[in-house]
Amino acid sequence: MIARAPIVALTLRALLDRKRTWLMVGLAAIPVLLVGLAVMLSDTAIEAEDFDDAIVAIVLPLIALVFGTSALGSELDEGTIVYLLAKPVRRLRIVLAKVIVAAALTAALMVPSALLTGAVATLGGNELMGPATAYAIAAALGGTAYVVVFLALSTFTRWALAIGLVYVLLWEGILADLLPGSSTFSVRQATINVAGDLSDASTGSDGSLEQGLFVLGLITLGGIALATWRMSRYQLRGGD
Secondary structure: OOOHHHHHHHHHHHHOOHHHHHHHHHHHHHHHHHHHHHHHHOOOOOOOOHHHHHHHOOHHHHHHHHHHHHHHHHHHHHOOHHHHHOOOOOHHHHHHHHHHHHHHHHHHHHHHHHHHHHHHHHHOOOOOHHHHHHHHHHHHHHHHHHHHHHHHHHOOOOOHHHHHHHHHHHHHHHHHHHOHHHHHHOHHHHHHHHHHHHHOOOOOOOOOHHHHHHHHHHHHHHHHHHHHHHHHHHHHHOOO
């Protein structure tokens, strides 16, 4: 734990540069603004399932993508990771420290975003604070899974940001709807399953809370194991 603390501090400092921070805050504000506009300009009632499009479909994975790929990928690209690998710190501790910071930052943005979105919707006569709370919890869990996936991807290629963007927009955004079977191990669908079961509201959920938690847990643990293995390989090869 002591060895992990400096890595957490350094990662936090690296991820919270001014430009990236304001960009992520702006992304997290999009659902609030969209629902606010819908309340002011439309008479159509906002439903719980609208939180999928407003929060889970694009904003959550994009924020996790930026933090996840930057947490470790920037050091790998610049070659400064060798200074960290030269220290007597287990590779698993390095990966966990990076995941903790990136996932915490993602949750710190998405949880308030979901709650504020629900509060704004409530101003329009929609009682959605229950679903908003459920989506806030689900976003924290789903965001962690996304972060791990993108962090693991960044250990394999310097094009992790671009590949992750294609994954979010194409695979989970389009193909998952066209190919229902592909959503079984989809982070997005698992997140919706968790939110839907927690809120007992009409969402895009097609599974149970247990199923959603199992998928998110499996992806998270698998991604951490893969990233740790890759970091060990990186050390043995002396660089990529």
